[in-house]
Amino acid sequence: MDIEKTTRRDHRGPKAVDQPRASGERCPHCREAIPADAPLDLCPSCLFGVGLLVRHRLSAGPLDPLDDELADTAPPSGERPPEPAAESGDRLIGGHRLVHRIDGGGQGDVFEARDLRMGRDVALKMFLGGERPSRVAVRRFQGEVKASAKLDHPNIVPIYEAGEHKGRLYFTMKLMRGGSLAGELEREGALxxxxxxxxxxxxxxxxxxLHQRGILHRDLKSANILLDEAGEPHVADFGVAKHLDESAWLTGAVVGTVLYMAPEQTDxxxxxxxxxxxxxxxxxxxITGRLPFMGETRAEIVAKIKHVPPEDPRAISPRLDRDLARICxxxxxxxxxxxxxxxxALALALRRYLNREPQEWATRIERAWRWYLRHAMTAGLIAAVVTFALIMMPSAVTIASERxxxxxxxxxxxxxxxxxMVAGTVLSQLRALSDAVERAAAEPALARAIQDGDVPAMEALCKSTYQRYEDPSYGVKLNENSPFDMWFILDKHGVLKGQYAKPPVEFYRRPxxxxxxxxxxxxxxxxxxxxKRLRSTYVSRxxxxxxxxxxxxxISAPVYGSDGTPIGILVAGVAAAPNLGSLVVRDTQSITVLAAPRDRDRDAPEPPSSHVILLHPDYAYGEAMPLENEQVRRLDEASRGAQRIERPLGLPPPSLVTSSDDYRDPxxxxxxxxxxxWLAGFAPVGNTGMVVIVQTREAEALESERSLAKQLATWAAISASPGAILVLFAAWHVRRRGASPSIRRT
Incomplete structure (x- = not known):
């Protein structure tokens, strides 16, 4: 076992010791081997962390929870680690000549340097760890290089190369001469x-x-947004970036700058x-020139971030657009x-704001207004075309409608x-027919036959009367045929006594x-x-x-006896036919019909219909069609009353002549x-209850006007077509511009 005598300071306080150290002694924090000449009971990596802590404390560096991670290793006092060699005279690092120091931070200093091999100016960031830095610090520094190397975006600061110089890590990146966004705000204020x-x-x-490539920045702030000479922003400083598929380097560690942290990030x-x-x-x-949350202490700032809503930016800058404030x-x-x-999604919202496009919360009116502001030329063309169409088309329709x-x-x-006119003609013809019936009823032979009850004589008189009025000399025959198709006689009780018809009908009794x-x-x-002892006639239903x-x-008339008392009724019938004699008025567009009130049938309390069409061009002999028409009914009621009996053939007042623009032929x-x-005119025939209807088909009568309306509409459409083509072109141009690279979404 090698034993070396050394003077050292342990982590509990300064003291000189003179004792041997075992070469296999381990660091109490990371279990790495401690060199025999280590000044503390720490490995070089942990010792570097202590040096960082001391440097931060002395320089009032930024709040960083990593300081707390190593706080328990800090000695009571310590010295600031030495500055990089570049500050001591050695200004050449890995083929880069340092020019001057730009900025510094907790991990290292940033220098402007000249890349001697590539002939370009770069920014060189050098790690401050000395020869044996902390593994955490090294990993953070290497993480920044690794994260930046994976990225390729025009608004992210690119990394050129990384290396080591005399035990210190460094990397070079694009030099941003515009400084940071924080500096710009400090100089110029709100943008x-x-x-x-x-x-x-x-x-x-x-x-x-970044996010698409699985990286979270976690320390976005204005100081980390760098500007180039053109003022273009670039995201920098990925020292605390985290991969989405990885756990934090320190479990539960709070990293980032607290003033820019989200509420959950503070936890x-x-x-x-x-x-x-x-x-x-x-x-x-x-947009406001200040941060949303400020405070004297970190705890105060975190409390506001978590619990206090930010002040509306428009309260600070009243002229600020509402949409941009809501985005923020x-x-x-x-x-x-x-x-x-x-x-x-945020970028798209900002692009919509810049393009004056509606945001997702916009109402339909706001969307329409924003579209108008974005496409003023197209909107103007559309407005012109629509205005023209709204003027020309209604004008054409109005002109045609008025015509x-x-x-x-x-x-x-x-x-x-x-x-x-036709009603007057019909009335004149009815007077002629009524005169014939009145003369026949005044024949003495007819009165004697009725008084004597001589049925054969009454039938003979009916036949002779029928034949008599076949003779034009009597003035009743209207054309080649007699208007009368039957004559018959009733006694004063209404019982049939004799008749003659065309064709002849055998007279018989049914007991x-x-x-x-x-x-x-x-x-x-x-x-x-x-x-009333009137010698007149009655025109029936x-x-x-x-x-x-x-x-x-x-047409019926009373028959009087020799003493002047009524003894019977003479009746002459006129069948429905296409002309009722000569009562036909036709031209290329109009037809004339004759309507009359309908009598009831035997044992029926009411007639099947109030009126029937008695005369029509397409009728067969004796044919009639029911008619339910309010105007005809009103004319019938107005032209009858007391005049119906006493003056059936008198002239009605002109006010009863009326018309309809929606008549339907039954x-x-x-x-x-x-x-x-059909367009129809109505006129009563005296006080008989009959009504003449002259009708014209509307479609045929107004064909020329409808043709004019179509022509006017066609001319208006042709006139508006150039504007419509311009609108389509403008819309195509806007669509094409919308797909241009200048606003293409990345």
Whole structure:
């Protein structure tokens, strides 16, 4: 066993001892061998840690929990380790000539140096550990080199080479002549918000690059953001960086700068959210000129970080944009889950802010407004095209609509006039027919036959009357056919006594069902005249004949005896037909129809419909279609009343002539060519209850106006097409610019 006599100081206090040391003696902290000439009972590595602690204490160095890790090894007093050889005259290190000292820290000093081999200026960082540094310190220094060597990003300080000089570790990196961001803040104060956002976007993307490669920085602060000559930021100082898949070098150790720490980082828990928090602190510092939390002691600062919400940046800088303030405050959330999920998400939020794009919390109105601000040219073109379209298209539609409305009103007025004229014609024809019936009812032979009950004579009179009015000389025949298709006689009780029809219908009696028609409208109307001793006629409602099944209206007149008392009723029937004689008014667009009120059938309390179409161009003989139309019903009611009996053929007031722009032809069910919307004019025929309808198909009448509307719309679209093409081009240009490398996300 080698025994060496030496004077040494143990860790409990200074004392001179003169005793042998066993060569195999171990360090009480790391169990490494202690050299025989060691001044303390510590190995060189732990002894270096003591030297670092002493140097920090003497120079009031930064708070570092690693100091506490080695505190129990500190002697009561000690000396500052020697400065690097470069400070003592040796200025050549591994092919690099030192120029001057730039900065210093707990791990080493940074020098500006000249790389003699590459001919470039570099920054050289040399470890302060002496010849036998602590393993923890060495591992931290080597970790910085290892972490930096794995990275390749334009905003991360690159490492050029690493080596050892006389037992001291060093590495070289790109020289940043712009100094640190902390120095810039100290000189200039808070940055312009947009400049701060642009700078922090680049820093956040650099930090995201770290995270993608499994590295946490854990000590992001403005002093560790270096600026080049162009003012571009670069992330530096990876001395306490940690791999995401590794545990901390010291379990539970709190590393980093407390002023920039996340709440959970102060307890030793580090994740990517901690770096996002630190980025938020730097952003807060850049836009307000101060840190979010300050204090006299470390404990006070940590308490504020954990429990006090940061002051709104806008309270410090009122002109600050709300979105940027919210981005900053979201990074500083106490709950890591409420922060941005990654540094890249923060970078994207800052890019949206710089591009005036809406943030994720923006409302639809805010998003639309931000889009307008971002794409002013495109928005202007769209606004111009839309404005043009909103002016031209409605103008075209308005012009066409006004022309169509005018044309519609014109056609309705024409149809009203036509209906009034046709109603006058029909009324004139009805007077002629009524005169014929009134003359026939005044024949003495008819009165004698009724009084005598001579049925054959009554039938002979019906036949002769029918044949008589086939003769045009009587002035009743309207064309080649007689308008009357049957004549018959009722006694004063409404019982049928005789008839003649076309074609002839055999007269017979049915004992169980006598031909009694006192319930018919034609009997009631004529007998009302008889009771007033009026020699006149009555135009009845439309009936469906029980003899031949045809639809027809009748004209009836009372028959008086020699003493002037009413003894019976003479009735003449006029069947529905395409023309009802000559009552046809047709042109290329309009048709004329005649509607009349409907009488009820036997044993039916009400008629099947209020009115029927009595005249229509497509009718077969005796055909009629039901009509339920409110305007026709109102005209029927207005033109009847007391005048219906006493003056059925009198002229109605002009105010009863009306129109409709949405008339539907009931004949459209069996005849589809009459389907659709019609413009119609209505006019009553005297006080008979009949109504003339002159109708024009709207689609045909307004075809020219609709064609004009299409032309105007086409012209407007053609006029707007150049603007639309410009809008599409602008949108393409914006889309293409959005994919350009200048804003491409890394």
């Amino acid at each position: 312009d918000p947009k400049d701060a956002a642009a700078l922090m976007e680049k820093v956040a993307r650099a930090v995201h690059h 030793g828990h580090t994740t990517a959210h901690c770096d996002v928090y630190s980025l938020g602190v730097i952003l807060y510092e850049l 405050l979201r990074c500083l959330e106490k709950d890591p889950e409420l922060r941005y999920g990654s540094a890249d 169509a409305s005018a044309k519609r009103a014109q056609i309705q007025q024409v149809n009203m006039n036509s209906a009034a 169980s069902s006598p031909f009694e028609y006192a319930w018919r409208d034609y009997y009631k109307g004529a007998w009302a005249l008889a009771e 439309v009936i469906k004949s029980e003899n031949d099944g045809f639809h027809k209206f009748t 004949v459209a069910d069996p005849y589809s060519r009459y389907d659709g919307r």
